[in-house]
Amino acid sequence: MNHLLQMNKMKDTRFTLRFIVQKDGQLLREALQEWRISKRALTAIKFEGGLLTVNGVERNVRYILQLGDCVEVTFPPEEKSEGLTIEHGHLNIVYEDEAILVIDKPAHQNTIPSREHPTGSIANIVCGHFQQQGLASTAHIVTRLDRDTSGLLCIAKHAHIHHLTGLAQRNREISRQYEAIVHGHIEQDSQSIIAPIGRKITSIIEREVCEDGQYAHTDVTVLKRFVLASEPMTYVRLQLHTGRTHQIRVHMSYLGHPLVGDDLYGGSRDYIDRQALHCVSFQMAHPLTNQPLQLTSMLNQDMLTLLKESSI
Structure with a gap:
């Protein structure tokens, strides 16, 4: 199977995929x-301005394919959700192609x-970025980060790509380390x-470890134990196997070692003004x-400063 991304020569900004048929006599x-074109996508293609062609001729899904046919799937233009205004601002782009965008998110900025x-959120500015590129798309967040968490954040450029990353x-099949x-x-x-992990009954924001919560799995590896201003601290690497809301923050608090700066879950802000957490x-x-796509990010300066000021 061959995938090729293309833009229509007549400045059609719709997202198009090309496939070469590998089986003879198969229904489209x-x-x-x-x-892996979803049923939702096919409905949108049929009713919202998409197109299915075989060798350049429009066909319906009952068409019988022949070996070597060229199938083009053109997805309809996407509209951003209400309340998501288009803004223009800086994005620290780590990787970008026709399908995905990976940025290095600063702390103190909403996803x-x-x-x-x-x-001022990442999604607002990404919409502006897409507008400048002439994409008929909106921001599809693949790996969301909390406002005060920094590091790598992945965004799909099209609904179909978001569908594929959701399956992954x-x-x-998506690995993140913090x-x-x-x-x-x-x-x-x-x-x-x-x-x-489940929602805390007394809060609309907080989560907690609870019997009726969703399965959550975090691996913790100690990188360094140190002391800062007479207080013991540990520098750790964390591997997420699930992606529950506030998972790392809740699990570390549950372990009895809340994140430094995470005052929502028992940490102190005496040393840093946000939770000391970075997707690396x-x-x-x-x-x-x-x-394979493998990307890395250096720790933010505020976390590096804590480590430099520490003593073993």
């Missing part, structure tokens, strides 16, 4: 299923707009925290080419 509907911060996440500074000295050099690596197979 069956081939589209194998190419998506909220009631408290309706503007459910199959645990580094954090937590209170206290963690005794074990490495351990797994497997504890379900992101790995996945590219959703279209299946080629």
Whole structure:
């Protein structure tokens, strides 16, 4: 199977994929299923301005394909959700192609707009970035980060790419590693925290470990134990196997070692004005080419400063 991204020569900004048929006598509907085009996407293509062609001729899903046919799937233009205003600003882009965008998010910036911060989010600025590129698309967040968490954040440029990355996440084919500074000295050099996480009954924001929560799994590896201003701290690397809201923050607090700066879950802001948490690596197979994509990010200066000022 061959994937090729293309833009229509008549300045058609719709997202188009090209496939070369590998089976003779197959229905177009069956081939589209194998190419992981969702039923929702097919409905949108049919009713919202998309197009299916075989060798340049428009066809329906009942068309019988022949070996070597060229199938083009043109997805309809996308509209951004209400309340997501287009803004223009700086993005620290680590990787970008026709399908995905990976940025290095600073601390103190929302991934998506909220009631408290309706503007200035990554999603707002990404929409502006897409507008400048002439993309008929909106921001599809693949790996969201909390407002005060920094590091690598992945965004799909089209709904179909978001669908493919969603499948990869459910199959645990996307890997993210974080580094954090937590209170206290963690005794074990490495351990797994497997504890379900659910919403705290008394809060609309906080999560907690609870029996009826969703399965959550975090691996913790100690990188350094140190003391800062007479307080013991530990520098750790964390591997997420699931992606629950506030997962690292909740699990580390549950372990008795809340993140430094995370006052929502028991940390102190005496040393840093946000939770000391940074996404340092992101790995996945590219959703279209299946080629490995491995990206890394250095710790923010505020976390580096804590480590430099420490003593063993």
